[in-house]
Each structure stands twice: as C-alpha cells, then as structure tokens.
Amino acid sequence: MAAAANAARVLFVDDDALTRRAFARTMGARGFNVETAASGAEALSLAQRSFFRLVVTDLRMPGMDGLELVAQLEPTHPHTAFVVVTGVPEIDLRREHRAAGAVHSIVSKPWDEEHLTHTMNRAIELRCRSAGEPQPALDTEAARRILLVEDNPSDAYLVRRSLEAGSRPYFVDHVERLDLALGRVRENDYAIILSDLSLPDALGVDCVDHLCRAAPNTGLIVLSGLDDEETAIQAVQLGAQDYLVKDQIDRPSLLRALRYAMERKRTQQRLAYLAHFDQLTGLANRAHFVERLGQALRHAQRTRGTCTVMFIDLDRFKSINDSLGHDVGDSLLQAVAERLGRSVSGEATVGRLGGDEFAILLEDEDQGEPISDVCERILVHMQDPFELGGHRVSVSASIGVASHPRAGDTTRDLLRAADEAMYRAKRSGRACFDVFCESSEQLGLPRLLLEQKVREAVEADEFRLHYQPLVQLRERRIASFEALLRWSSDGAPVSPGVFVPILEDTGLIMEVGANVVRQACAQLRKWMDEGLVDARVAVNLSARQFENDTVISVIEESLRKHRLVPGSLEIEITESILMKDVGRANNLLSRMKALGVRIAIDDFGTGYSSLAYLHRFEIDTLKIDRSFIRAFDGGDKGGEAIADAVLMLGRRLGLEVVAEGVETQAQLDKLIEQGCDIIQGYYFARPAASWSLDELREVIQKLDNCGERAA
DSSP states (O other): OOOOOOEEEEEOSSHHHHHHHHHHHHHHHHHEEEEEEHHHHHHHHHHHHHHHSSEEESSSOOOHHHHHHHHGGGGGGGTTTTEEESSSSSSSSSSSTTTTTGEEEEEEOOOOOHHHHHHHHHHHHHHHHHHHHOOOOOOGGGGGGGEEEEEEEEEEEEHHHHOOOOOOOOEEESSSSSHHHHHHHHOOOSSSEEESEEEETEEEHHHHHHHHHHTTHHHHHHHHEEEOOOHHHHHHTTTEEEEEEGGGGHHHHHHHHHHHHHHHHHHHHHHHHHBBBTTTOSBBBBHHHHHHHHHHHHHHHHHHHHHEEEEETTTTTTHHHHHOHHHHHHHHHHHHHHHHHHSSSSSSSEEEETEEEEEEEEEGOOOOOHHHHHHHHHHHHSSOOOEEEEEEEEEOOEEEEEEETTTOOOOHHHHHEEEEEEEHHHHHTSSSSEEEEOOOOGGGGOOHHHHHHHHHHHHHHHHHHEEEEEEETTEEEEEEEEEEEEEEEEEEEEEEEHHHHHHHTTHHHHHHHHHHHHHHHHHHHHHHHHHHOOOOOEEEOOOOHHTHHHHHHHHHHHHHHOOOGGGGGEEEEHHHHHHHHHHHHHHHHHHHTTTTEEEEEEEESOOOOHHHHHHSOOEEOOOOOEEHHHHHHTTTTHHHHHHHHHHHHHHTTTOOEOOOOOSSSHHHHHHHTTTTOEEESEEETBBOHHHHHHHHHHHHHHHHHHHHHHO
C-alpha cells in the first residue's frame, strides 16, 4: 500500500511484532506513512536517517523505554511530535521524567482506533502550528478504496470495470453478502460503500441501516434495480449519500456520484466536528462536554460509581488578551489546551467551555490516583512561562472540583458545584484548587435567592460572633479567644463556607468585617471589666478587607473607643492572602504593627509555606492547620512531621505556636509530647456566643489534668 509523498510520516516503536503490524495496517489505511521499529535503539537509528512528523512509542520496552527514547530524540527533533501508548495509563508517567514536556498525549492500550487517530492528528497539527508549517495531507490508497456489496455477477462486473479503469483507478473489494460486508468494514477503511438493496441475507433498506451503523464515517451509495422514490428517500434518511438505479448508470455518472458522495460525507463529518469540538483548541466544546458528562453520570448511576468534573479558569487572562492582542490570546488558549491534555490520561475528556474556561471529565477508570494529584500536576504544568510569538507569557489557573454523587446527580448540579469551587479557589489567592464540599443547594435555595437572604441579613444585623477559647497548658489559663462569624437563616445555622463567599463576591464583607472588629473589641472590654484582665481576642481578615486601607482606621477607632491595649487584639491572615501581593502586605502589616496589633498566620502549612516571609513580616503567631493535627489519630507520619517542624520553627523564631482543631486525647498527648503549649479545639471548648467567668473556670479545670504533663 503506497502512501503519497506528502502524507504524514509516522514512526511507531514497540517491541511486540503483532502490535507493530496492526498499527502499520490500520494507520496506513487511515492515511499515515508508517515505519516501525522494534526497540528504542532501532528508532534512534531510523530517526537519524530520515525525518518523522510523529513518533508513537510504547512505554515499556526492554533496554530503552518510551520516555527515554523521547528524551533522546526531542532535543534534536524540535519539529517532531510525540505520543506514548501504554498498558498502564493509571500511572502518572509525565511528572516523573524529564521528557514530560515533550509528550503530547498518553493513550492507553488497547487503543480505540478513532481516538488514537484523532490524538495523532492533533499532535501533528499542534506541532506544525507551533512551527508555522502546514499540516501534511492524508492521500492514500484508502482514499480510493471502494467496498462493493453485490450478489449479481454481471452487475458487479460492470461496476468494477467502470471503477478500475483510467489513470487514477479505484481499488474495489467485492463481497456478495451483508455479513461479509460488515466483517470487511470492521477490518478496513473505505472511501465509499456501494451496496445493492437485494442481497441473499438482507432485503430492502435494512442493509443500509446495518452498514451505516457499522461504518458511520464511510459514505454509502445504494444501487438498486428499482426506480422507487419512496425507497430512495428511506435510504437517504437512514444515512445513504445517494441512490442510483442500475440501468441508468454509466461510468461518468458513477464517478460523479462517488465524488459527490465523498464530498457530502466530508461535509457531514466537518459539520459534526464543528458541532462537537472547539475550532480554536480542538477540545470538546461545551455541548459535547455536557453530552459526555451526561453519559458518564448515567453510567456512574448504573454502576454506583463516581465521576468528577474539574472546572478550570485562567487567572488574569483578560489583561493578557487586552495588552498583547487577541492573536497572542488565542495562541495562549491553544497552548493551555495542550498542557491540560498532557496532564490527564488519554481517556479523560478535556473541553473548552468558552473564553478562558476549560473543564475536564474523569470517570472511574480515569481515577487511578487522587484528584488532588491531578490538580497539582495541572498547576505545576501551568507554572512554566509560555513562549508565544516573541512574547514570554505567564498565566496561572484556578481549579474547582466536584464529584458525583457528593456534589449532585445532574450535569447542571456538577457544573455549578465545580464552578462554585473554582470561585472559592480564586478567592483563596488563585493558582490553587478547591474541592466542592457544600453549597447553597443544601439549604434548598438557589444561589441568587441565598444572596438576597444574605443581603437582608446584613441589613437586619443578623450576623453574630461566637468565641472559642485558646488555652495555655503550662500556665493553665485562657490565652485568648478567636472571634468566629455565625449566621442562621430561618432558624437553621448556615455554614461560613456558604455565606462568606457570598459576602466576598458582593463586597458586603467590608461592612460585616468592620462590625466583627468592633464587636470583638466591645466584647473584650466587657470581659476585662468583669475581671478577665489578661485576655486578648483574635479576628480573621478576609482578602477583600486586606486589600482595603480602611481596615486600619477601623482597628484604630475600635481600640481607642474601648480603651484596649493594642496587644490585646490579634489579626489572623491566611498565607495565600499574605503572598498575593507581598509589597502591599508588608506595608499594611507594618501599619498594623505600628498600632501595636499582634499578627497571626492562620492555617499555616496549607498555602505557600514560604519561610522567607516569616522573617520579612513582623509575625507573632503561627497556627498549625487542623489537617496536620488530625494526622495524629491516623498515624500519618508526614502530618506529624510537619506539625513537629512548625513547632520547632516557631520556637527558633521566637513565635507563639497554636495547634488548631484539637479534638481527641491522642492529639493532645502528641502535642504535649512535641512541646506545643497553646491549644484550640473542641477538646477544651466549643465556640459560644458568650462566656461567663464561671464557664471559663470550668474550661480551666480541664487543664488541671494535663498541666503537669505540659510543664
């Protein structure tokens, strides 16, 4: 089978001879000019002698594996695309090897021919586009191969004579039965099928239905001895491209019918492609992604499995588009699409929903690793700058994750939950991911109605503070209180994870946050007047508050109004907020310290965890995140080690270290063993709207049992 000279040259590398022959046969028929190699060494030798547009290599081979081969070829073959095939797609191959960036996609074995063909064409297209070269054409014998299904020898002879004559003949395969034809189309690709309607094992338009189902990408022309308009219409409705009456056919009309049928089929396929795939990136478009998500949900519901949606939004894409132009913006979207494809298995569905919004669908078989690992890999792949038309562009992404059944049972539920999680990730400082855990749907309210209720709650001053004591073990006293915002809607408590993002989105957090500072200072003054003279209170600042200078005047005014020593107020800020704009953060923290306010880093260890800013910023307290404290119950050595390291770091820097979320005796014992002295959590006290001195004495009594061990 000779391929045209301008067909895409592909090198396939696999140590299994049967696999090499199968690839050469199927992909040769699909228009690729295929050469094969049995080892990495043989592939290197072939690549030194001639240029290949694409190298498709097995991963696991003796001697040199597929990724080692890519690593050796890529530096000297910058215009070659690389695809890896493997029988272990559940293992993340790319993040562990220096060849990661060169591999366009990883496809699982045994592969689906349509999927592999699409992947190969896409890899070639993107590589050619990056090099500014036209994509090779596919023009082979397969483009002129005809399957003739005809049981009448005379009719078959006339058709074959017409098609096999001339300077550019067609190649005709002839069978006499429908079952034989179905077997042929499963094994071979044809440009057109010519089929009689009267066959030994099929009569009428039934054969049209069977052939169109078996070969949906191949055009079909019906040959019939009857000039029957009703039958012709039925055949076309079932998928045929044309209906020819035998005694009216001559060679010119038959050749013309073939050309028209092939063009109609190409047009249908092009329209189908445009209906399902994004023209810019080649990814599934919104309609196709939602369709695939619906199929995955139905499968998961039947098998009681899971499926996961990842909603990905580029951070600050609009500024890049506006400053560098839409051409650079389009190139960036294409490059992002390629990196997303390299971040997941070949079976996952990656889509572009519109603008700079992307989505990934992972089904049970795609989830051979934790979703958090997939998210981290995407974020890592996005860290490298993009080289686009002479511009070096950096862009990050925010990812929201939602899984069935936890986040919902419909496509609408999952997409909305993933979208909400993505916005939480953006509010957390961007370049991170958030996994959906709860939403306003749990309240039986759509978001717009809940937003209205939040607005009404702000106007009615319904938000209240609860205070959770932090205990000092060695001195057996209350060290401080953390002020926690609470709200109930129609008598039912609403999680801060639901209403705080709405306060942030609407800007109402500025008003509510200012009231939190005022209420906390007022409560502290009350406790001091009642005899709790050495207490202090901690208040959390949101990202919006931290970006606004008015927070300084609110703090200053509250301290003065309630006659508080500045050190009695502590401001808690998360790592991600602090690192979002280091220069601004440093300026604002310096102004707070000038007022005498204490600064605490909340959830330490879950964000950037940069040691540099602990020295640069004037910080008083580190709060170890509760996720590391929970590790003490499960024997998680990694979590224990992180908690121990934070304690040691805090002591070396002269900082106060607080363990958050302590709930069990095992956690407390381990913290005492590691030398942690300040504890916050349900083990000693839950948050409450108010605390009397008698109630606080009860908390202190609990300290007597562990004070000696902590001493």
